[in-house]
Amino acid sequence: MKALGGVTDCCALLFLLLTSASAVKKLDSIKDLKDIDFGKSVPKHSLILLHWFANTVEIDNNNNMMRMTFDPNTDYGSHHYGNFERILDPPPRGYRYFTVGNLNQETSVDLPDYVVSPPRGYVGDNRDRIIMRVWEQRLDQVYMTQHYTVSEHQGTTYDPVHTYQVSINLLRRIREFSMRNNQLPLVSLRHRYGSHADVNDIGNKWGNLACLGLLLFIVMEEKHSQNQRDNKPENRRSDNSRPGSSRQQNHFRPEIYRPEIYRPEIYRPEIYRPEIYRPEIYTENDAGELNSSPKCGLCVWLAGSLVTIILIIIIVLLTIFLTSA
Template identity: 55%
Template sequence: MMTMSGGVLSVLKLKSINDLKKIDFGTSVPKHSLLLLYWFANTVDLDSNNVIWLTFNPNLEDYGSHYYGNYEGMLNPLPEGYRYYTVGNLYEDTTEELPSYVRNPPREYRGRNMDRIIFRVQEQKARQTALQRIDQVYITQHYEHQGTYNPNYTYQITANLLRQIREFSVGGNQLLHLRNHFGSNANDLDLRHIRNIWGDLACLGLLLFIVIQEKYSSIQQTGKQQPKQKTRAENNKQENNKQENNKQPDNSNRPDNGNRPEITRRVENNNRPENPRRVENSISYGGASLDAPQNPSEPSEPLVDNPELFSCLFCFALICFVFYILTAF
């Protein structure tokens, strides 16, 4: 992965095996890249100062290596006295061939001859046979039909990562030590399976297991746990809703609609004295009380509904009666 910063190309550095786990091997990056990188880490020399020394001659095309001109500008321009080389083409005719686990790996790790390693070498002028110093290493992808490299899937490999990979070059009897040292979750059954598949290269098989299979198995386990967590959350939500519903008053304890206060006019009408005539006219049919038909000529309500008006009329009638008595006698 490359970015531009201040006019200088910046490539993502992989400093440890944990960084290797972040790469999408098998999807965007061929798994075969790990086999090629394993071979390279165990072919070059690495001293105690983390200086990488070249042990083969790319000018003679050892292992199919050759000069890389960086014509597309994928990497930064070379300083004086440095050269880029590339290695990894499985179809190059050379006297020094890549090992069989790189040329003919198990089917799961076969690629399409796309993965490459590019390394930058500081040229030595003193002796031609002297070891040359490597100061930069990259893994990348090459498109044969285009003759170009893919900058989006180009990563720089540090000396520390090469040193960690070299630890997997020991015999198969060190699987338990490597598993514990790198915190792998491979169980005894996994280790037995790795030995059966890879034989003397069981440590390489463990490296592939740690970088690729452990990563995808953890992703699958996480994906399987997601629905369980969601279901548990939904269950908790339903349980909380049940508790809230239990706290709400029961519908049976709600006040009856008949007890609700009515509007003022209806209350006043309920307080009026009942019409005795209407009560007397009430007839019972089979235990059910029904109102008998009233005489249309008779008013169903009192003629005077206002007490003050009734008092005035009564007083007026009384005065008229007294006046009549006085004039009569």
């Protein structure tokens, strides 16, 4: 019975390890930031807070180390985070988690004005936070997260679905948009990230915060502008829609295309092709986006079977080990 109890405990520990913070998505580039749905599921203010944090901590480019430049127990409203939701892995011995970003927290060292009172359109609802793992003044992990909305009735816990680990490489990229005297010219930054931003317009609107304004434009506004351009009627026309096209005459199905329910936020021209339209494979996910291919039941079954086999092998090995002991 003791051996069986030991096997049960080991299995429970293994399950926790398999379902722990390894599921937290890691952001490693500006491109990864573009994939986040800022303004809908994630507050736009999160990126402003992350920009401030990246330009506040110290990063040693020689040995990939980060160091705190403020007291995480008091400054900027930062305080200890207990990780009670178990969103993150338990910290190694000596390390502790801290969180920063509460705009209403009274503190002796305040967050800068552009974080507390950002330009219109980027004002958040004080849900976004930065979590950092610290030992003394050494910083080894950074996360971007947020509280649930009030309507979700989850209290003040953090949302694991919208918790992201931010790599040191991404923090370096964000630091390129620094507002210090050694900042790169806006034109250089625009070319580096393949942007079509009007740097003169951004400079006039943002002033001393122009680098931040360019970062926000590249990550959020440019993506939305591109989507709007793609969804214009003149840009959606293809060879199939030309007058006299035989493909249009033979394959257009008016019972499928219904303008009255057209939703531009989920329309994707690269997917929609009338001649091969199959309604059974065009479904929406929870975020309101189109899934262009059906789920592979066999793949899901094989993956589940593989995990089950691995667990059984581990249980058998543990049983043999404990009984022999």
